[in-house]
Amino acid sequence: MYKTLLIDDSPEIALAVESALSPIGITVDTAVSVAEGLQKANATHYDLLIIDIMLPDGDGFDLYLKARNFHGYEKTPVIFLTAKEDVGSKVSAFSLGADDYIVKPFNLLELRARVECRLKKHQERSTEGDQVAAGSLILEVSSQRLRILGRNDNISLTPREFKILLLLVRNPDRIFTREHILDKIWGQDVYVTDRTVDAHICYLRKKLEQFSTYIESVPGEGYRFNPNPIFRPKLSHGLSQKASHAS
Numbered sequence: 001m002y003k004t005l006l007i008d009d010s011p012e013i014a015l016a017v018e019s020a021l022s023p024i025g026i027t028v029d030t031a032v033s034v035a036e037g038l039q040k041a042n043a044t045h046y047d048l049l050i051i052d053i054m055l056p057d058g059d060g061f062d063l064y065l066k067a068r069n070f071h072g073y074e075k076t077p078v079i080f081l082t083a084k085e086d087v088g089s090k091v092s093a094f095s096l097g098a099d100d101y102i103v104k105p106f107n108l109l110e111l112r113a114r115v116e117c118r119l120k121k122h123q124e125r126s127t128e129g130d131q132v133a134a135g136s137l138i139l140e141v142s143s144q145r146l147r148i149l150g151r152n153d154n155i156s157l158t159p160r161e162f163k164i165l166l167l168l169v170r171n172p173d174r175i176f177t178r179e180h181i182l183d184k185i186w187g188q189d190v191y192v193t194d195r196t197v198d199a200h201i202c203y204l205r206k207k208l209e210q211f212s213t214y215i216e217s218v219p220g221e222g223y224r225f226n227p228n229p230i231f232r233p234k235l236s237h238g239l240s241q242k243a244s245h246a247s
Contacts, residue, residue: 002026002119003044007037007063008052008081013104017050017081020108021115034058041067046076048119053082053089064096074171077118081106134169135227136211141166148211160185161204164197168215168225177222197223 002025006017009032018028029046031037034057041049049067051060060080067073079100080093093101099118102111132139136149144162146155157165163185168176176184178194186192201223205212216226 002047004028004048004050004115005031005037005040005044005046006050006081007031007034007055007060008050009033009056010052013052013081016106016108017111020112024112024116026115026119032056034060034063037063038066041073042070045072047122048115049073049076049078050081050115051078053080053084053093061092061096064098068097069174071171075122077122079114079118081111132166132169134172134225135214137165137169137208137214137227139166139169155207157204157207161200161207164200165204165215168223172225172227175218175221175224180222 004017004021004026006014006028008014008017008030014028014030021028026048029040029044031040032055034055037051037055049064051064053060055063060082064078064080067076067078077099078097079102080098081102081104082089083104085103090101100114102114130141132141133149138147138149139145139162140147144157144159146157146162146165147153148155164181167181167184178197181197182192182194186196201215205215208214214225214227216224218224
Protein backbone atom coordinates (compact mmCIF):
# COMPACT_ATOMS: atom_id res chain seq x y z
CA MET A 1 0.00 0.00 0.00
CA TYR A 2 1.34 3.41 -0.99
CA LYS A 3 1.47 6.31 1.46
CA THR A 4 0.98 9.90 0.30
CA LEU A 5 1.54 13.13 2.19
CA LEU A 6 -0.70 16.03 1.12
CA ILE A 7 0.44 19.49 2.26
CA ASP A 8 -2.53 21.83 1.78
CA ASP A 9 -4.42 24.05 4.26
CA SER A 10 -7.83 23.46 2.65
CA PRO A 11 -10.03 20.80 4.35
CA GLU A 12 -12.04 20.51 1.13
CA ILE A 13 -8.94 19.68 -0.91
CA ALA A 14 -7.83 17.14 1.66
CA LEU A 15 -11.22 15.43 1.52
CA ALA A 16 -11.20 15.42 -2.30
CA VAL A 17 -7.70 13.95 -2.55
CA GLU A 18 -8.48 11.26 0.00
CA SER A 19 -11.73 10.33 -1.77
CA ALA A 20 -9.82 10.05 -5.05
CA LEU A 21 -6.96 7.91 -3.77
CA SER A 22 -8.30 5.75 -0.94
CA PRO A 23 -10.43 3.53 -3.27
CA ILE A 24 -7.24 2.36 -4.99
CA GLY A 25 -5.43 1.58 -1.75
CA ILE A 26 -3.40 4.77 -1.36
CA THR A 27 -3.45 6.22 2.15
CA VAL A 28 -3.33 10.00 2.54
CA ASP A 29 -1.81 11.83 5.48
CA THR A 30 -2.28 15.60 5.63
CA ALA A 31 -0.37 18.65 6.79
CA VAL A 32 -1.60 22.25 6.67
CA SER A 33 1.68 24.17 6.69
CA VAL A 34 5.31 24.06 5.59
CA ALA A 35 6.46 23.36 9.14
CA GLU A 36 4.01 20.50 9.67
CA GLY A 37 4.75 19.07 6.25
CA LEU A 38 8.49 18.97 6.89
CA GLN A 39 7.98 17.48 10.34
CA LYS A 40 5.82 14.65 8.99
CA ALA A 41 8.03 13.98 5.99
CA ASN A 42 11.08 13.78 8.24
CA ALA A 43 9.37 11.43 10.69
CA THR A 44 7.76 9.04 8.18
CA HIS A 45 8.75 8.05 4.68
CA TYR A 46 6.05 8.66 2.05
CA ASP A 47 5.92 7.26 -1.47
CA LEU A 48 4.53 10.51 -2.91
CA LEU A 49 4.30 14.18 -1.89
CA ILE A 50 1.41 16.38 -3.08
CA ILE A 51 2.19 20.01 -2.32
CA ASP A 52 0.22 23.25 -2.54
CA ILE A 53 2.37 26.23 -3.52
CA MET A 54 0.67 28.85 -1.32
CA LEU A 55 0.76 27.80 2.32
CA PRO A 56 0.10 29.84 5.52
CA ASP A 57 3.75 29.91 6.63
CA GLY A 58 5.64 29.84 3.33
CA ASP A 59 5.58 28.42 -0.14
CA GLY A 60 5.54 24.90 -1.44
CA PHE A 61 8.66 25.36 -3.53
CA ASP A 62 10.72 25.97 -0.40
CA LEU A 63 9.14 22.96 1.29
CA TYR A 64 9.95 20.82 -1.74
CA LEU A 65 13.62 21.81 -1.75
CA LYS A 66 14.00 21.12 1.98
CA ALA A 67 12.22 17.77 1.79
CA ARG A 68 14.58 16.68 -1.00
CA ASN A 69 17.41 16.78 1.54
CA PHE A 70 15.74 14.24 3.82
CA HIS A 71 17.14 10.74 3.61
CA GLY A 72 15.11 8.61 1.22
CA TYR A 73 13.42 11.56 -0.53
CA GLU A 74 16.02 12.19 -3.20
CA LYS A 75 13.84 10.60 -5.92
CA THR A 76 10.40 10.57 -4.28
CA PRO A 77 7.72 11.71 -6.79
CA VAL A 78 6.30 15.19 -6.13
CA ILE A 79 3.11 16.67 -7.56
CA PHE A 80 2.24 20.34 -7.11
CA LEU A 81 -1.53 20.85 -6.63
CA THR A 82 -2.33 24.54 -6.72
CA ALA A 83 -4.64 27.34 -7.86
CA LYS A 84 -1.65 29.07 -9.49
CA GLU A 85 -2.08 28.53 -13.22
CA ASP A 86 0.47 31.02 -14.54
CA VAL A 87 3.22 29.73 -16.79
CA GLY A 88 5.94 31.10 -14.52
CA SER A 89 4.85 28.92 -11.59
CA LYS A 90 4.67 25.86 -13.81
CA VAL A 91 8.12 26.49 -15.23
CA SER A 92 9.53 27.00 -11.73
CA ALA A 93 8.02 23.74 -10.52
CA PHE A 94 9.38 21.65 -13.36
CA SER A 95 12.74 23.42 -13.24
CA LEU A 96 13.07 22.33 -9.62
CA GLY A 97 12.37 18.74 -10.62
CA ALA A 98 8.64 18.30 -9.95
CA ASP A 99 7.05 15.22 -11.53
CA ASP A 100 3.67 16.82 -12.24
CA TYR A 101 1.67 20.03 -11.86
CA ILE A 102 -2.13 20.01 -11.39
CA VAL A 103 -4.23 23.19 -11.33
CA LYS A 104 -7.29 23.57 -9.11
CA PRO A 105 -10.13 22.88 -9.66
CA PHE A 106 -9.24 19.38 -10.72
CA ASN A 107 -11.06 16.24 -11.73
CA LEU A 108 -10.80 13.42 -9.18
CA LEU A 109 -10.37 10.72 -11.81
CA GLU A 110 -7.62 12.70 -13.51
CA LEU A 111 -5.82 13.19 -10.20
CA ARG A 112 -6.07 9.47 -9.50
CA ALA A 113 -4.71 8.60 -12.95
CA ARG A 114 -1.78 10.98 -12.61
CA VAL A 115 -0.88 9.73 -9.16
CA GLU A 116 -1.00 6.11 -10.32
CA CYS A 117 1.18 6.98 -13.30
CA ARG A 118 3.84 8.71 -11.15
CA LEU A 119 3.95 5.90 -8.62
CA LYS A 120 4.21 3.26 -11.33
CA LYS A 121 7.07 5.06 -13.08
CA HIS A 122 8.88 5.54 -9.79
CA GLN A 123 8.60 1.84 -8.99
CA GLU A 124 9.84 0.90 -12.45
CA ARG A 125 12.86 3.17 -12.05
CA SER A 126 13.57 1.69 -8.63
CA THR A 127 13.52 -1.89 -9.87
CA GLU A 128 15.62 -1.01 -12.89
CA GLY A 129 18.18 0.88 -10.82
CA ASP A 130 20.38 -2.12 -10.09
CA GLN A 131 23.41 -0.36 -11.55
CA VAL A 132 24.58 2.89 -9.99
CA ALA A 133 27.23 4.96 -11.77
CA ALA A 134 29.21 7.76 -10.15
CA GLY A 135 32.27 9.26 -11.73
CA SER A 136 34.39 6.32 -12.88
CA LEU A 137 32.73 3.90 -10.45
CA ILE A 138 29.96 1.46 -11.37
CA LEU A 139 28.19 -0.31 -8.50
CA GLU A 140 26.03 -3.37 -9.21
CA VAL A 141 23.59 -3.45 -6.28
CA SER A 142 22.15 -6.98 -6.52
CA SER A 143 25.54 -8.64 -6.83
CA GLN A 144 27.36 -6.08 -4.65
CA ARG A 145 30.12 -5.73 -7.21
CA LEU A 146 32.21 -2.65 -7.93
CA ARG A 147 33.75 -1.97 -11.33
CA ILE A 148 35.90 0.82 -12.66
CA LEU A 149 34.96 2.38 -16.00
CA GLY A 150 37.32 1.06 -18.64
CA ARG A 151 38.29 -2.08 -16.75
CA ASN A 152 36.91 -5.60 -17.05
CA ASP A 153 37.77 -6.79 -13.53
CA ASN A 154 35.81 -6.22 -10.32
CA ILE A 155 37.12 -4.65 -7.12
CA SER A 156 36.53 -6.97 -4.19
CA LEU A 157 34.67 -5.26 -1.34
CA THR A 158 33.31 -6.67 1.90
CA PRO A 159 29.50 -6.39 2.30
CA ARG A 160 29.87 -3.48 4.73
CA GLU A 161 32.38 -1.68 2.54
CA PHE A 162 29.97 -1.97 -0.38
CA LYS A 163 27.05 -0.70 1.72
CA ILE A 164 29.04 2.29 2.95
CA LEU A 165 30.11 3.18 -0.58
CA LEU A 166 26.56 2.76 -1.92
CA LEU A 167 25.18 5.00 0.86
CA LEU A 168 27.66 7.73 -0.03
CA VAL A 169 27.28 7.33 -3.80
CA ARG A 170 23.48 7.59 -3.67
CA ASN A 171 23.75 10.86 -1.72
CA PRO A 172 26.51 12.86 -3.44
CA ASP A 173 27.78 15.91 -1.53
CA ARG A 174 25.70 15.01 1.53
CA ILE A 175 27.78 14.83 4.70
CA PHE A 176 27.27 11.68 6.76
CA THR A 177 28.41 11.67 10.37
CA ARG A 178 30.09 8.55 11.70
CA GLU A 179 27.05 8.00 13.95
CA HIS A 180 24.72 8.08 10.92
CA ILE A 181 26.88 5.61 9.03
CA LEU A 182 27.01 3.31 12.06
CA ASP A 183 23.22 3.44 12.39
CA LYS A 184 22.61 2.80 8.67
CA ILE A 185 25.18 0.05 8.14
CA TRP A 186 25.53 -1.70 11.50
CA GLY A 187 22.14 -0.88 13.07
CA GLN A 188 21.29 0.48 16.50
CA ASP A 189 21.53 -2.84 18.32
CA VAL A 190 25.21 -3.46 17.51
CA TYR A 191 27.85 -1.74 19.60
CA VAL A 192 30.81 -0.50 17.59
CA THR A 193 32.83 2.67 17.89
CA ASP A 194 33.36 5.59 15.50
CA ARG A 195 36.83 4.21 14.82
CA THR A 196 35.19 1.25 13.09
CA VAL A 197 33.78 3.61 10.46
CA ASP A 198 37.17 5.25 9.99
CA ALA A 199 38.82 1.87 9.52
CA HIS A 200 36.28 0.76 6.90
CA ILE A 201 36.67 4.07 5.03
CA CYS A 202 40.44 3.61 5.08
CA TYR A 203 40.23 0.10 3.61
CA LEU A 204 37.69 1.31 1.05
CA ARG A 205 39.92 4.14 -0.09
CA LYS A 206 42.85 1.80 -0.55
CA LYS A 207 40.78 -0.43 -2.80
CA LEU A 208 39.57 2.56 -4.84
CA GLU A 209 43.21 3.42 -5.58
CA GLN A 210 43.41 6.69 -7.55
CA PHE A 211 39.66 7.20 -7.05
CA SER A 212 40.02 7.27 -3.26
CA THR A 213 39.65 11.06 -3.46
CA TYR A 214 35.96 10.53 -4.29
CA ILE A 215 35.41 9.96 -0.55
CA GLU A 216 36.14 13.24 1.20
CA SER A 217 36.71 13.73 4.92
CA VAL A 218 34.90 16.74 6.39
CA PRO A 219 36.79 17.74 9.56
CA GLY A 220 34.63 17.57 12.66
CA GLU A 221 31.62 16.25 10.73
CA GLY A 222 32.15 13.01 8.80
CA TYR A 223 32.38 11.90 5.18
CA ARG A 224 30.84 12.75 1.85
CA PHE A 225 31.05 11.49 -1.73
CA ASN A 226 32.31 13.87 -4.40
CA PRO A 227 32.83 12.28 -7.83
CA ASN A 228 34.41 15.46 -9.21
CA PRO A 229 37.50 16.11 -7.10
CA ILE A 230 40.55 17.76 -8.57
CA PHE A 231 43.07 15.02 -9.19
CA ARG A 232 45.20 13.56 -11.96
CA PRO A 233 44.16 9.95 -12.73
CA LYS A 234 46.79 7.36 -13.54
CA LEU A 235 46.97 6.39 -17.20
CA SER A 236 47.99 2.79 -16.63
CA HIS A 237 44.37 1.62 -16.72
CA GLY A 238 43.60 3.31 -20.05
CA LEU A 239 41.64 6.11 -18.48
CA SER A 240 42.17 9.42 -20.16
CA GLN A 241 40.51 10.23 -18.31
CA LYS A 242 -3.27 19.98 -9.02
CA ALA A 243 -12.09 20.13 -6.00
CA SER A 244 -11.84 23.99 -5.59
CA HIS A 245 -9.99 27.19 -6.28
CA ALA A 246 -8.61 27.20 -2.72
CA SER A 247 -4.86 27.79 -2.60
